[in-house]
Amino acid sequence: MTSFPIFANDLAPLLTLDASSLPSLALMAEHLPCGLTVINDTMHVLICNQRCRQLLGLPSTLFETGPPSFEQIIRFNAERGEYGEGDPDRIVAEWVQLANEHRPHVFERSRPNGIRLEIRGIPLTGGGFVSIYNDITQRNQAIEDSKRYAAYLRTVIESLPQGISVIDEHLNMVLWNKAFFEVLALPESLDRPGVTFEELLWVNANRGEYGPGDPAAQVAQRISLAMQFQPHKFNRTRPDGTELEIVGKPMDVDGQVVGFISTYTDITPYKRAEAAVRHANALMEDAISYSPTYIWELDADGCFVFIKGGEKILGYQAEEMIGNPLSSFLAPEQGIESNAVLSDMKRRRAYKNGELRYQRKDGGIVWVSSNGHPLYDDMDKFIGFRGVDVDITELTQARSELERMAWEDPLTHLANRYRLLDRFELEVDRAHRNRNHLSLLVADIDHFKSINDRFGHLFGDHCLRMVAEKLQQSVRAVDLVSRFGGEEFVVLLPDTNLAGAFKVAEHIRQAIENNPIKHQTPQSSETLKVTISIGIATSLLDQPIQFDDLMGEADEGLYQAKRQGRNRVISLVPPPTT
Numbered sequence: 227m228t229s230f231p232i233f234a235n236d237l238a239p240l241l242t243l244d245a246s247s248l249p250s251l252a253l254m255a256e257h258l259p260c261g262l263t264v265i266n267d268t269m270h271v272l273i274c275n276q277r278c279r280q281l282l283g284l285p286s287t288l289f290e291t292g293p294p295s296f297e298q299i300i301r302f303n304a305e306r307g308e309y310g311e312g313d314p315d316r317i318v319a320e321w322v323q324l325a326n327e328h329r330p331h332v333f334e335r336s337r338p339n340g341i342r343l344e345i346r347g348i349p350l351t352g353g354g355f356v357s358i359y360n361d362i363t364q365r366n367q368a369i370e371d372s373k374r375y376a377a378y379l380r381t382v383i384e385s386l387p388q389g390i391s392v393i394d395e396h397l398n399m400v401l402w403n404k405a406f407f408e409v410l411a412l413p414e415s416l417d418r419p420g421v422t423f424e425e426l427l428w429v430n431a432n433r434g435e436y437g438p439g440d441p442a443a444q445v446a447q448r449i450s451l452a453m454q455f456q457p458h459k460f461n462r463t464r465p466d467g468t469e470l471e472i473v474g475k476p477m478d479v480d481g482q483v484v485g486f487i488s489t490y491t492d493i494t495p496y497k498r499a500e501a502a503v504r505h506a507n508a509l510m511e512d513a514i515s516y517s518p519t520y521i522w523e524l525d526a527d528g529c530f531v532f533i534k535g536g537e538k539i540l541g542y543q544a545e546e547m548i549g550n551p552l553s554s555f556l557a558p559e560q561g562i563e564s565n566a567v568l569s570d571m572k573r574r575r576a577y578k579n580g581e582l583r584y585q586r587k588d589g590g591i592v593w594v595s596s597n598g599h600p601l602y603d604d605m606d607k608f609i610g611f612r613g614v615d616v617d618i619t620e621l622t623q624a625r626s627e628l629e630r631m632a633w634e635d636p637l638t639h640l641a642n643r644y645r646l647l648d649r650f651e652l653e654v655d656r657a658h659r660n661r662n663h664l665s666l667l668v669a670d671i672d673h674f675k676s677i678n679d680r681f682g683h684l685f686g687d688h689c690l691r692m693v694a695e696k697l698q699q700s701v702r703a704v705d706l707v708s709r710f711g712g713e714e715f716v717v718l719l720p721d722t723n724l725a726g727a728f729k730v731a732e733h734i735r736q737a738i739e740n741n742p743i744k745h746q747t748p749q750s751s752e753t754l755k756v757t758i759s760i761g762i763a764t765s766l767l768d769q770p771i772q773f774d775d776l777m778g779e780a781d782e783g784l785y786q787a788k789r790q791g792r793n794r795v796i797s798l799v800p801p802p803t804t
């Protein structure tokens with residue numbers, strides 16, 4: 227049962243201690259929510275209601291032999307330790323002496339069972355006194371709790387980086403934290419109880435925080451706004467450049483506005499960070515849009531989750547790529563380099579300058595130099611790949627063009643001598659591996675000097691191209707026709723013995739002889755029969771094969787062919803009889 231505090235002063239005037247009124251008083255006392263005792267001038271307990279006995283834990287036996295004396299009750303309590311440690315006689319003496327002083331008193335006492343009592347006593351005229359006992363355990367607990375919560379709240383408010391202020395419905399400042407003064411740079415002199423919202427407004431208005439204008443008007447305007455107790459949120463830039471975000475909302479109790487709470491956040495660092503991020507983004511946008519680059523991110527399944535700048539290189543909008551696997555955008559044919567990239571991705575390894583071949587939306591092929599690294603989340607779980615690709619299509623084309631130029635004779639587009647030497651090494655290995663013959667033909671146009679002399683160098687060049695074409699047409703795809711220099715051609719015949727080499731050489735010779743070249747000018751037209759002489763050399767099985775040896779032998783054959791009248795095929799080794 228909760229007891230409501232009832233004060234002895236309230237009851238004392240009602241009490242007169244004549245015997246006739248005692249029964250009605252005792253009856254009334256039983257209806258009180260508090261404990262009540264009435265002690266007469268002889269210090270005997272006349273009334274001690276049930277609530278009092280219950281609160282004090284007094285047994286009924288104490289009352290069986292008539293009204294106990296005040297001293298008996300005190301002794302009973304002292305002996306059971308209600309007043310703590312100590313000699314009961316001494317304790318009783320002290321209490322009796324206090325009671326005899328006949329003074330109003332209020333004190334609190336904690337009982338051993340944890341109950342906290344508030345005891346108020348008021349002396350009665352004519353002797354004795356009335357005492358009221360209230361159980362204030364819960365009330366004290368509530369006060370303790372609210373003190374504790376207030377301490378928590380204060381600590382929380384003081385720890386916040388935002389300034390916080392609370393004003394009551396009369397615009398008095400009732401609560402604020404240190405940050406409030408710091409964020410608004412308010413003078414310390416205002417950091418005192420009783421300060422009003424208006425005083426703060428005046429400080430701000432006078433120092434120009436609200437911009438140019440009449441401070442009185444600025445304050446009045448803000449006061450009238452504040453009186454509306456409407457929620458608001460706005461930013462204000464202070465004269466020193468600090469940007470504040472101010473958020474306010476009304477506080478109400480049972481639908482009644484009782485105040486207004488505002489928070490003041492210095493958002494300057496966020497604004498600066500925001501501007502820095504915007505700047506970095508703009509730089510990145512420019513870097514991506516002005517360079518042949520795009521940035522991408524894949525999920526753990528290899529599907530695009532992000533791509534920026536891909537449109538200009540791959541022809542797809544980001545939305546067309548996001549959610550689809552990288553593999554679906556690759557060209558069907560990839561090189562060795564691409565496979566290395568794909569294998570690194572599979573093995574979740576970072577890679578640099580790897581080449582990938584994409585198929586553009588319009589079907590074209592794009593080469594990119596790709597750089598990527600795996601991504602992991604905070605729990606170290608693999609979540610995908612991120613990277614930057616650079617369009618190297620033009621570079622790749624230029625590179626292959628350069629390679630072509632390095633390997634090719636510009637006049638006839640046949641392989642040049644470097645390509646021949648390179649290929650020769652490969653074919654030597656192959657010939658050894660497969661125990662095959664490797665043959666070499668050296669072909670030289672007959673009397674080419676006189677062709678040049680008669681018809682000019684341009685026509686000579688034309689003849690060289692025509693002969694090159696015929697040579698190329700007369701051999702297999704695996705054979706390599708090269709222009710070795712001047713009007714001299716070398717044909718490499720893999721997997722070809724001397725008999726085979728003779729056949730090919732003879733076929734070439736006849737093809738050229740039987741295809742005269744036309745020389746036409748505006749004035750005349752002439753058909754010129756061009757012939758070639760060919761020297762042959764074939765490697766021996768299980769013998770080392772040297773280019774210079776084979777070349778020297780074939781050259782010697784060519785020399786003899788020239789000596790023997792040209793337009794013929796000669797090998798130093800006797801031709802096989804058919």
Ligand SMILES: Nc1nc2c(ncn2[C@@H]2O[C@H](COP(=O)(O)OP(=O)(O)OP(=O)(O)O)[C@@H](O)[C@H]2O)c(=O)[nH]1
Nearest residue numbers: 670671672673674675676678683686687712713788
């Ligand atoms: N038009 C043209 N002529 C070239 C080129 N390279 C070499 N020649 C010419 O080819 C001629 C080769 O002549 P020679 O080595 O004397 O031999 P030839 O006249 O063919 O006589 P034989 O080989 O003995 O039948 C020279 O006149 C060179 O200037 C070329 O790229 N274009």
